[in-house]
Amino acid sequence: MNPTLRSAGLTCLKCLNEAGYEAWWVGGCVRDTLLGRPVQDVDVTTSALPEQTIVCFRNAGYPVIPTGLKHGTVTVMIQDIPIEVTTYRSDSDYQDHRHPESVRFTRSLWEDCARRDFTINALCWHPDLGLRDYFHGQRDLKNKVIACIGNPYQRFDEDALRILRALRFASTLGFALDLGTRQALFHQEELLRVLSAERIAREMEKMVVGLRWPEIFANNYEILAVLFPQLPALQSPQAIQKAFDTFRFCPPVTLPRLACFFLETEQTPLVYCIDQALHWTGQLKFSNQNKKNLIQLVRYQNHPIPQDRVSLRLLIHELPDRFGEWIQLQQALNRLTPEQAAHLIAASEEIRGHDCLTLKQLAINGADLIAAGCPRPQISALLKQSLNAVMEDQIPNQKAALLRFVHQQRKPEHQE
CATH class of the missing domain: 3.30.460.10 (Beta Polymerase, domain 2)
Known part of the structure; x- marks a missing residue:
């Protein structure tokens, strides 16, 4: 302490x-x-x-x-x-x-x-x-056991949050549920519907990072189905198995673990997973930033593994703050070996230190375009086009080259 x-x-x-x-x-x-x-x-x-x-x-x-x-x-x-x-x-x-x-x-x-x-x-x-x-x-x-005090049916009837707390403690402490406690937990599962979104979210975020979470999920996923019947991970035996396997190999980090609930399968296409992730994060009242972060991981779960500097650079640009967690999810999905993951992480660090990935790093800015005579309504789009061209190695990140590129891309004012 x-x-x-x-x-x-x-x-x-x-x-x-x-x-x-x-x-x-x-x-x-x-x-x-x-x-x-x-x-x-x-x-x-x-x-x-x-x-x-x-x-x-x-x-x-x-x-x-x-x-x-x-x-x-x-x-x-x-x-x-x-x-x-x-x-x-x-x-x-x-x-x-x-x-x-x-x-x-x-x-x-x-x-x-x-x-x-x-x-x-x-x-x-x-x-x-x-x-x-x-x-x-x-x-x-x-004995590493989670057991209610007294009558477990009464305990869960008193406070339905205790159902999720039982699962959370079993997951984070690596304990098993006492038989009577587990039986009561399933008998009283419908009481979960009275819980507030904030309480559910808090317990879920703690629960999924437990070292024993894969086993807790596999043995108690019916409990989650009471709260989230449309969750992609619960839609078929195949989806349940894929979620379990991915949880097993996913490090105990909140965002990648939550993304494992929204994995693409034959029964749950990617568009369904993204839609449900949007619904789920809204239901649990996630902050806008946390919602965006989870949706990004779900959307990019099967993104092609970068094979060259340009494709890696573009992916880092798309996931500037979540690239490390994307790597963790890819390893959990068995799409990357530890050696490949280490190589990508090292390469990403080198790219972050030397390459242009953001508008701030671009050798031109809005003032330069105004001075060059660009119409103001076009400036934002031209800067984004310039950044993409630099990241794709079409042009160097040099002011003169970028201004020539902008001149080629800009539209005559009468076409706006």
Whole structure:
């Protein structure tokens, strides 16, 4: 764990303890520490009520943000690190399969742990009191199992997001799903329809980069079909097999892994894959940039492998920020060997350092064309034509040669 994060987390416990309250690290920070994985943040559970937590830290001089008072959560800034502090609680009925109707604050750490999703996420730790494990979380960590606390059918009925979280943890941690948990997951799969697009997108992006994702996909693709029935990867046994094979050889990088859902097959032609990628990224409310990036990878998935400097230069121009991920996808599709991929990457780096790939690198600009008498409406198109001619080795990237080329290409003003 990062020393600064650890120090902030321990300071949080100390402040609450010195004020007379119980406090423990809980959840992912404890789980990942025991697994030897990087810890991204620290969450604290405490017997202090939210108002008491606020007073405790403000008296100690730490900024406090009331981020979720209804559910007992405040965020404390310690050494510029946000620590979420939540009061021990138990949850009432979940009417919308997502959020509890109300919460009841309690003095019992056991009750607080009992409301959580999986055994491995209900582990608590204190530097003086050690580990609290009420639901065999350590055993499940050792056995590499994702198991719900209590009745898994009830757990998924309470919060449908737990279905995707179960798959995500199995994928990222390399764990198997407990039999009862998996049976309940499939029984309750229709509940996924209540989830927001943002929540689904967040879980999907984390899920697909897990080292065990290929197996999770192969064994649970019916779950995805509830959310995305038109996904190209799910349209036929052939499409499922191709997606699985490609996932297996694709590095755990978000964009190439997501592109594996949109692979061209006999049943899913490229135009269908592009159309579905557009629909999918819109459905999950991807940013415009992320949408563009994924569509580019899908569109260029079967682009001819560059065989010379010109074709490589043109492809880099088309995929300026995604060329490396295109290479990763090509390797996953078995269209490139590691040696061929390494050669293309080295060649692309040399081209980026020496060749003209953008309008900014062109030896002429709009002002030059205006000075040469080019009609303003033609300038943008003429610059693009000039750039293409340079990239295709038709002319050198030299001002005089480019101006001669422009003079040949420009249209008489009366033809506009």
